[in-house]
Amino acid sequence: xxxxxxxxxxxxxxxxxxxxxxxxxxxxxxxxxxxxxxxxxxxxxxxxxxxxxxxxxxxxxxxxxxxxxxxxxxxxxxxxxxxxxxxxxxxxxxxxxxxxxxxxxxxxxxxxxxxxxxxxxxxxxxxxxxxxxxxxxxxxxxxxxxxxxxxxxxxxxxxxxxxxxxxxxxxxxxxxxxxxxxxxxxxxxxxxxxxxxxxxxxxxxxx
Numbered sequence: 001x002x003x004x005x006x007x008x009x010x011x012x013x014x015x016x017x018x019x020x021x022x023x024x025x026x027x028x029x030x031x032x033x034x035x036x037x038x039x040x041x042x043x044x045x046x047x048x049x050x051x052x053x054x055x056x057x058x059x060x061x062x063x064x065x066x067x068x069x070x071x072x073x074x075x076x077x078x079x080x081x082x083x084x085x086x087x088x089x090x091x092x093x094x095x096x097x098x099x100x101x102x103x104x105x106x107x108x109x110x111x112x113x114x115x116x117x118x119x120x121x122x123x124x125x126x127x128x129x130x131x132x133x134x135x136x137x138x139x140x141x142x143x144x145x146x147x148x149x150x151x152x153x154x155x156x157x158x159x160x161x162x163x164x165x166x167x168x169x170x171x172x173x174x175x176x177x178x179x180x181x182x183x184x185x186x187x188x189x190x191x192x193x194x195x196x197x198x199x200x201x202x203x204x205x206x207x
Contacts, residue, residue: 006063008044009044010045012047012051013049015051016047016051019051019054019055019058022058022065023054023058026058026061026064026065027058027061055069111173
């Protein structure tokens with residue numbers, strides 16, 4: 001009996017300390033906490049009633065505490081999490097069986113994947129890896145040659161661009177200038193011929 005009373009007293013003292021911490025977090029140092037201070041001389045029932053009154057007063061002063069108490073009242077399962085291996089109490093056995101059957105394909109797929117992982121535990125042969133390592137020098141040479149070829153291709157493209165540019169400058173543009181010059185010369189010759197023909201006609205008319 002004495003051991004039970006001692007355990008109850010310790011539990012009430014711990015509850016009083018926790019309630020005092022909550023009051024300090026919510027209200028700061030606005031309250032001295034005398035109402036929450038553990039009263040070891042009082043009986044367990046009196047101390048419990050004192051804690052209940054203090055909690056109600058704290059809920060009246062703080063909306064957050066009041067909301068938490070309302071949640072605890074309407075949804076007590078939120079404050080008492082079930083163990084991971086425990087079955088959900090809200091489902092009937094028939095519903096649980098239907099749920100398991102609905103996910104039967106997932107269980108089978110998982111089992112097949114696990115068995116595949118267990119079967120693939122053999123170490124692959126190293127012969128192919130040794131051959132690949134032996135070919136590393138040739139791979140490096142081919143990579144170097146590929147880089148050199150890329151540089152040569154870049155130089156050829158640059159030379160081709162310069163050749164095309166030179167062709168347009170020396171061929172097309174110069175030919176255009178020459179054609180323009182020839183047209184001007186032809187016009188001058190045509191004008192000179194017309195003048196001579198006109199002068200000849202005037203001389204013939206005078207005679």
